[in-house]
Amino acid sequence: MNIFPKTRAVTSGDYLPHAEFPWLLAVVLVTVLPHFPYLPYGLIAIIVGILLYFFLRWQRGYRATSAWIKVPIAIFVGLAIVLNYRLLYFQNAGVQETGVAVLSFCMTIKLLELKGRRDIMVIVALGYFLLLTHYFYTQEFLAGIWLFASALVVTAALLHLHDDPERPVRQTLKQASYLLLQAIPLALILYLLFPRLDGPLWAIPRGQSNQTGLAGYMRPGHITQLAQSDEVAFRAQFSGAIPPRRQLYWRGPVLSQYDGVNWIANDYALYTPPIETSGTPVPYTLILEPHYRSWLLPLEMPTSFTGIPGIHFNRNGVLLSARPISTRTRLEFISYPEYRMEVGTLNSFQRNSNLQLPDDRNPRSQRLAEQFRAENPMPEQMAARILRFFREEPFYYTLNPPLLGAHAVDDFLFSSRQGFCEHYASAFVVMMRAAGIPARVVTGYLGGELNPVDQVLTVRQSTAHAWAEIWTAENGWLRYDPTSVIPPERTSLEILDQQNENSPEFINIALTGLSLLQRAQYQWDALNNRWNYWVLGYTAERQREYFSRFGLVNPGWKKIALFFAGISFLSLGLLAWLILRKRVKSLEPAWAIWLSACEKLNRSGIETPQWETPLALVQRLKTTWPERAKLNATLRHLARLVYAVRYENARVPIRLLKKARARLEPYA
Amino acid sequence: MASYPLQNLIDRAETVIFGKRREITLALAAFLAKGHLLIEDLPGLGKTTLARALASLSGLSFSRIQCTNDLLPADILGVSVYERQGGAFRFLPGPIFSQVLLVDEINRATPKTQSALLEAMEELQVTSDGETRALPQPFFVIATQNPAHHIGTFPLPESQLDRFAMRLALGYPDVEAERALLTADNSQNRLGTLKAMCSAEDIFRHQQTAQTVFVAPALLDYIQAILSASRQNSHFRHGLSPRAGLSLLAIARAFAYLDGRKAVLPDDIQAILPSVACHRLRLRQNDESARPEDIEAMLRGIPIP
Known part of the structure; x- marks a missing residue:
């Protein structure tokens, strides 16, 4: 006997609701599709194949695929995944990729072995998990929105599985979004209060070799094409006025060791060079993209730095973090564009390492340097002489320089005379050293592009730069940028475009003068900046800072847990109160159920006048139709429930009323 | 299991007025709602018995006014008499100064007397000789009247009727009740055996909770x-x-x-x-x-x- 024609047993795994197939397909698509760019092509082909096969089977009456087909596919794909990722795996990278590939495949092939509701539940649960793995690749704002939408689909599928199959899709989606929105406060609390780790759990330098950016060494003459990358290196937001562009030197690794080919940073000794500052301080926030190295790229020259633990200087004035930057990191700096470093004396180690030159390389350059030095005894004069040499001789600035030979600096200075910043900085330092003046190469970034919407400066990999520093006793280390002396007419065209932007001061671009697309681009960048600043920049240190505002200075995990539990309790209580309060007010569904039950009675010939109270109706039926005892009993039960909800202020789940109404059906 | 307040009182009252449980309950409801009750029916149907039974069962002070067309307001409210010894007027309270007041055949009283009574009912106080005196609490008036068209009656106007929260008609008893009535003892005797089953405080409390x-x-x-x-x-x-x-x-x-x-x-x-x-x-x-x-x-x- 079918008493519950429209409700479905939740636990029984013995039948497969085909009405769920569209939802299942949607869940698999929204969770697996975004992984496609990161999956091997073969696996993508197999996944698409399985999906098509599932679709065909579904159209022709679904039956679970036999193990003879499934097992070979599974074994084949398993082996393929292992082989494909083994290389990456042994490089201590790609663990997540392997996991994601396995999960994506399992999720898809599960479609071929559906036997009951249980299998559908497995897919939905797996869907939630797979959603989360998107964060391995990106934590952008857009990804957040996409994940929210995907979670909506998965939740709606889950709801649909437990609901009336005839319920319209729109309603299911609406309810799912209510559920998700209700979860947001909790998510927010968890986000803010859940104890954070200083780095990610999976702090594996992922795809390190693919990273563009500063390398920590330099080989002028060995590459003929500088990789121009639009990738963002970091973003900076100044709380005050933005310094002029000519001061925007973002200091990265300092390269002082030269073997004739490579410039290498051999400067990891912990020692803070004395820095004297003057002029106005420049406070700003830096949001550093992960580069899997330790340097922090502040504006020259920082005196105050917070954001992550263990920030320190090395002896060349490079600011380093204790661990490689493997996540987007928010840092607060105060820098002084006017500074003097290591004034007075240079210790013998520093002096020697910044004068060191391989003896057997670049003899012509060394001779030229000695000649210059003889004419210009002062170091500053010497530097100016070299710059004049660059300016007056036909040196060209290009991103496609010719290859240089074993005496790279000689080749550059006397024959090719084409190069980019690395060539100029390298040649400058070699000549200074040859003339007996301590000098070194500094790499980093120059300038940046200003977003007129939120005044955030974006520094891209394409603005990576190399310049030089020479040491004098009176002024310490002085910055010289030999590249900047090359006049525009000797600069190749693709650079000129960039240099047009590189006007000495930032012109405050009026948004109205931009095209719609440009404006949208700036707005979007600004939105992403906010997201980076507030959401991704919320680190363990910042959390500790917020905790200390609540009087929790350096709390142990017990204190945090208590604090966390307290806040959760309060907010859940508030939520419960809001929901329960609303429930008392919304009594109408109970009455609607009663009226629909009355309609059912009407259809089977029982009059239910509107003025008659439910109990009076029950009483009347009992006396006039005593033989329909079951109907009367069910109706009486329903009437009692309706009374309880509608008149007695009782909290009865609407589900019970629906159940009672459904039970009327066979009798009415 | 829900408890039924005052059910014993209703049960006991039913031993006096047979087969009228519903009316007894309604009368008691009016009482608990602090409203006054008008019982309208032919003579001899137990109006007075109901009123007296309620009064004595609830343990409240009871008095009764039999209305006639020569009844004066002072007969209800009370009069001030000069006392020679004290050399002052002393107020002799009328029957209205009680907790349950039975006003029998109210429509036989003249409109002047009726309105004096009804004013007291509404305001729960009596003003006589420029002095205001509060009526005891709780105060419950049960008025009976014969159907309007009887000879020698002054029908209550709508404005006065509105002051009665409820009007009951007792009606003839059904066969069983009539039989029980006939076979039982004299009703006056039975009324005398009724003992108070609660106090004024109890009634007051029930009024509050209700x-x-x-x-x-x-x-x-x-x-x-x-x-x-x-x-x-x-x-x-x-x-x-x-x-x-x-x-x-x-x-x-x-x-x-x-x-x-x-x-x-x-x-x-x-x-x-x-x-x-x-x-x-x-x-x-x-x-x-x-x-x-x-x-x-x-x-x-x-x-x-």
């Missing part, structure tokens, strides 16, 4: 719909007053309370509506008060909310 019974917003809608329907119904000369609405609400609460419930149901309102509304509504066609059938006809036009 008014805490929950009324759902939907039922307030229902009451308003009834009031508005009575005002728009073409069969009635005029509709129910706001005071009638208040009485309806209070008595519905008390009625639900006596049934051991914590919430009023639409069934309660339908059950008490004739007793609360009939005497306040006058039919256009014959200028008589509405009959329960008229009320029921009106209810049929109002959907349960």
